[in-house]
Amino acid sequence: MIRIEGLRKTFHSRGRDVTAVDGVDLTVRDGEVFGVVGRSGAGKSTLLRCVNLLERPDAGTVTVDGMELTALREDQLRTARQRIGMIHQHFALLSSRTAAGNVAFALEVMGVPRRERAGRVAELLDLVGLGDRANAYPAQLSGGQKQRVGIARALAGQPRVLLSDEATSALDPETTSATLALLRELNQRLGLTILLITHEMDVVKRLCDSVAIMRDGRIVEAGPVNELIARPGSELARDLFPLGPVPELPDTTVLDVTLTGTTDESFVSTLSRRYDLDVRILGGAVEPLAGTRAGRLRLALPGSVDRHGDALRHLRDAGLTVEVAR
Numbered sequence: 001m002i003r004i005e006g007l008r009k010t011f012h013s014r015g016r017d018v019t020a021v022d023g024v025d026l027t028v029r030d031g032e033v034f035g036v037v038g039r040s041g042a043g044k045s046t047l048l049r050c051v052n053l054l055e056r057p058d059a060g061t062v063t064v065d066g067m068e069l070t071a072l073r074e075d076q077l078r079t080a081r082q083r084i085g086m087i088h089q090h091f092a093l094l095s096s097r098t099a100a101g102n103v104a105f106a107l108e109v110m111g112v113p114r115r116e117r118a119g120r121v122a123e124l125l126d127l128v129g130l131g132d133r134a135n136a137y138p139a140q141l142s143g144g145q146k147q148r149v150g151i152a153r154a155l156a157g158q159p160r161v162l163l164s165d166e167a168t169s170a171l172d173p174e175t176t177s178a179t180l181a182l183l184r185e186l187n188q189r190l191g192l193t194i195l196l197i198t199h200e201m202d203v204v205k206r207l208c209d210s211v212a213i214m215r216d217g218r219i220v221e222a223g224p225v226n227e228l229i230a231r232p233g234s235e236l237a238r239d240l241f242p243l244g245p246v247p248e249l250p251d252t253t254v255l256d257v258t259l260t261g262t263t264d265e266s267f268v269s270t271l272s273r274r275y276d277l278d279v280r281i282l283g284g285a286v287e288p289l290a291g292t293r294a295g296r297l298r299l300a301l302p303g304s305v306d307r308h309g310d311a312l313r314h315l316r317d318a319g320l321t322v323e324v325a326r
């Protein structure tokens, strides 16, 4: 649905060059929720803004729904952009217009005839659960409601793709949760492909099918969430399920074990029984993730690692990713 190839963007400011996006290749499949995560300054916003060409890349191509946007003229691009919705961290609503007025404005800009607008506005506000707040001004709405107006407006052009720029960063945890549930519902009901950027691991846990980690303008890890966390050394696994510093325990082997959807969660008791081991759980979490369950556990086994060859093999054969932390 979205294909990005060789994307590069450098800013020149105050006599200095900053390469915000430094050769990015990325594919977002039809109907998936794809998250780009990374620290502040990693280049996430620039990458997202290059997808609908709010920012013109210096090099590379962007293809959305089979159309190469980077090859279009400005007037063609304006039409193509209507099929790509976008929502923002601070909602970007017109304060002088009601919820309905904000959505109507988007339809107006797209050239939807006046007589069709009211009906479409009502449908869109219903879709995001705001049918009863149509006449409220942004100042009279909560953050979550404002974001719903933003989502309704983004859907005005019946887009196949929604871009989300930190859409929940300004919301409290409960409102974040409701907004993420709405985005998931829209993804499933409308088959909407969502490309989002976030620094919140909770958004990844709740919403994303696939993830890319960005650092210094480059993608350092990318793929379906479940596949990615099962890779030894995965940064995503560490970020989603942090285990903290490895404790120094005398005559003990410390294992960090990653479980994904397919793992039998009774593996700790099996390990203990089969190898007659006193297995301790030092920390970790197992949670719903990407439609299944996944997590990481830190285990302590008595004695040095060379005693545990068979036990480690058993865990790996059971589909777990096992890293010897100490």
Ligand SMILES: Nc1ncnc2c1ncn2[C@@H]1O[C@H](COP(=O)(O)OP(=O)(O)OP(=O)(O)O)[C@@H](O)[C@H]1O
Pocket: 011, 012, 013, 018, 019, 020, 038, 039, 040, 041, 042, 043, 044, 045, 046, 047, 199
């Ligand atoms: N318009 C601009 N002019 C100059 N430099 C810019 C511009 N936009 C972004 N940059 C620089 O490009 C780099 C990447 O910024 P970008 O906003 O894309 O990162 P980010 O990962 O989205 O960070 P954040 O989460 O803080 O928004 C930063 O060093 C930033 O200062």
